[in-house]
Amino acid sequence: MRNKFHLPASLQRAAVVTLVSVVTCALAREAGANRSAVEPSAGDQELSARVSAIAERIRLLEPRLLRDLPPDVKIVQWRNRR
Amino acid sequence: MAAPTRERRDPAESRLRLLVLQPTPFCNINCSYCYLPDRTVRARMSLATLDLVCKRVFESAHLDRKLEVAWHGGEPLTVPLAWYEDALALMAKRCPAKVQLEHFFQTNGLLLNQDWVRFFARTGAKVGLSIDGPADLNDVHRRTRRGHGTLDRVMRAVHLLQDQELPFHVITVLTETTLDHPDRLFDFYVGNGIKEVGFNIEEIEGVNTRSSLAGHGMDKKFRQFIRRFFELVFAAPGQLKVRELESTIALFLSDEPARDEQNLPFAIISVGHDGTMSTFSPELLGVRHMRFEGFGFGHVATHGLADLAHDPLYRTINAEIRRGVEACQRECRYFRWCGGGAPANKLFEIGRFDATETMHCRLTRQVVIDETIAQIEARMSGPRDNALPLAAPKERPQQECLTWSSSGPSSS
Numbered sequence: 001m002r003n004k005f006h007l008p009a010s011l012q013r014a015a016v017v018t019l020v021s022v023v024t025c026a027l028a029r030e031a032g033a034n035r036s037a038v039e040p041s042a043g044d045q046e047l048s049a050r051v052s053a054i055a056e057r058i059r060l061l062e063p064r065l066l067r068d069l070p071p072d073v074k075i076v077q078w079r080n081r082r
Numbered sequence: 083m084a085a086p087t088r089e090r091r092d093p094a095e096s097r098l099r100l101l102v103l104q105p106t107p108f109c110n111i112n113c114s115y116c117y118l119p120d121r122t123v124r125a126r127m128s129l130a131t132l133d134l135v136c137k138r139v140f141e142s143a144h145l146d147r148k149l150e151v152a153w154h155g156g157e158p159l160t161v162p163l164a165w166y167e168d169a170l171a172l173m174a175k176r177c178p179a180k181v182q183l184e185h186f187f188q189t190n191g192l193l194l195n196q197d198w199v200r201f202f203a204r205t206g207a208k209v210g211l212s213i214d215g216p217a218d219l220n221d222v223h224r225r226t227r228r229g230h231g232t233l234d235r236v237m238r239a240v241h242l243l244q245d246q247e248l249p250f251h252v253i254t255v256l257t258e259t260t261l262d263h264p265d266r267l268f269d270f271y272v273g274n275g276i277k278e279v280g281f282n283i284e285e286i287e288g289v290n291t292r293s294s295l296a297g298h299g300m301d302k303k304f305r306q307f308i309r310r311f312f313e314l315v316f317a318a319p320g321q322l323k324v325r326e327l328e329s330t331i332a333l334f335l336s337d338e339p340a341r342d343e344q345n346l347p348f349a350i351i352s353v354g355h356d357g358t359m360s361t362f363s364p365e366l367l368g369v370r371h372m373r374f375e376g377f378g379f380g381h382v383a384t385h386g387l388a389d390l391a392h393d394p395l396y397r398t399i400n401a402e403i404r405r406g407v408e409a410c411q412r413e414c415r416y417f418r419w420c421g422g423g424a425p426a427n428k429l430f431e432i433g434r435f436d437a438t439e440t441m442h443c444r445l446t447r448q449v450v451i452d453e454t455i456a457q458i459e460a461r462m463s464g465p466r467d468n469a470l471p472l473a474a475p476k477e478r479p480q481q482e483c484l485t486w487s488s489s490g491p492s493s494s
Contacts, residue, residue: 016277016278016320016322016323017320018319018320018323018324018327018328019327019328019331019332020315020316020319020320020323020324020327020328020331021319021320023331023458023461024316024319024461025319027458027461027462028461031461046415047415047416047451047455048415048418050455050459051334051418051419051455053462054334054455054458054459054462055334055335057462058331058334058335059335065335066335069332069335069336072099073329073332073333073335073336074333074336074338074339074340074341075099075340075341075342075343075349075421076329076333076340076341076342076343076344076420076421077329077343078100078102078343078344078350078363078364079253079280079282079424079446080152080154080188080210080253080282080364081100081150081152081186082186082208082210082251082278082280082325
């Protein structure tokens with residue numbers, strides 16, 4: 001993945017850009033900007049609803065992330081692949 | 083069999099994504115959890131056999147524009163470097179111009195030296211090292227045949243790769259031993275400059291008929307390990323790329339349901355050192371099971387890839403695998419992000435390919451999905467009474483970007 005998300009320069013230098021870092025930073029930015037806009041999730045929601053809520057939020061915060069995902073992300077890979 | 087069948091691919095069939103080549107079944111160490119029955123056999127794939135592999139694969143209608151070639155043993159580096167020089171040159175010569183080959187070596191690292199590093203750098207081959215963590219975690223399972231630990235030697239390989247700035251990733255096999263030490267494991271990776279890791283588990287497979295993770299209470303203990311490890315990764319974003327987290331988040335973002343390449347026929351082709359061909363889980367090649375003589379569906383000397391689909395054993399196994407995937411789809415709420423599981427684990431844990439839930443899928447799919455969701459939700463909802471704790475322990479790399487502001491510089 002190319003390093004073109006809203007990450008601090010120090011983080012870009014020090015480490016690898018990961019989906020975790022992009023998502024974490026996007027959510028942290030949002031929380032810092034407007035915590036009241038964040039809808040709490042319900043722990044007993046259906047799994048698919050919880051994942052949909054996550055995907056929706058990430059798509060909203062980092063639309064470029066989706067565009068840059070490789071087409072084969074929908075394939076679960078063999079355990080000895082990278 | 084007479085002349086191999088000329089292929090016409092059904093567009094609905096899967097593309098060949100991964101070619102797993104076993105240059106030798108031999109391994110120079112003797113890990114306690116190894117599933118391979120023939121790891122003391124010093125046979126080696128001949129270049130003539132490899133040439134036939136090229137013929138079968140490159141003429142196949144399953145071929146895509148990109149093909150990953152995984153050299154996976156045994157220990158692939160027990161075969162001399164000179165052989166790989168010839169082998170990769172041969173494959174490059176035989177490969178159609180429109181196809182991009184990407185080589186990948188999964189190694190225990192003990193034989194890795196400057197020559198190998200130069201070879202990897204020159205050929206662009208990717209490297210994965212097998213390391214189970216600090217010495218007391220690694221050396222209890224990853225030992226030489228004389229019973230000595232292997233960590234010192236594999237860490238030499240880590241340093242050689244790092245000195246040449248050659249990227250690599252680590253695969254760690256989680257056993258019961260590891261589960262008490264998520265913090266130490268995280269520190270081990272970060273402290274040693276390891277940037278990418280993938281977690282496998284001690285599987286019930288082949289000659290490894292028991293797993294320390296199959297005992298009472300192990301699911302809970304495994305979940306606690308994953309929860310803590312993911313917490314550390316989320317608390318220090320960018321320090322460590324964890325394959326399970328990356329792939330799970332990507333699956334969450336995908337519009338389409340997941341499919342598992344291990345249960346898609348011809349998505350993976352595995353070829354043994356003797357030219358025996360198989361598909362589905364690569365672990366099936368070279369192992370035995372009481373219900374089946376073996377899992378070879380053809381031979382490169384006599385069969386094209388299309389012929390494998392006509393093999394009676396293939397048809398039996400494919401039908402059973404399909405029934406298993408369909409049952410998973412009907413019964414399992416994780417199916418959308420799993421794709422129906424790994425056939426080899428179903429067979430060796432439950433005895434059938436048409437089984438559904440396994441220890442392997444509970445630990446590597448269900449727990450991982452649950453805990454990935456939990457970590458993200460905790461950050462979506464902010465600190466709440468029922469959310470996971472966000473705090474990172476002292477003296478750890480902290481989450482720099484928590485203070486990041488949208489007014490800061492963007493790298494886009």
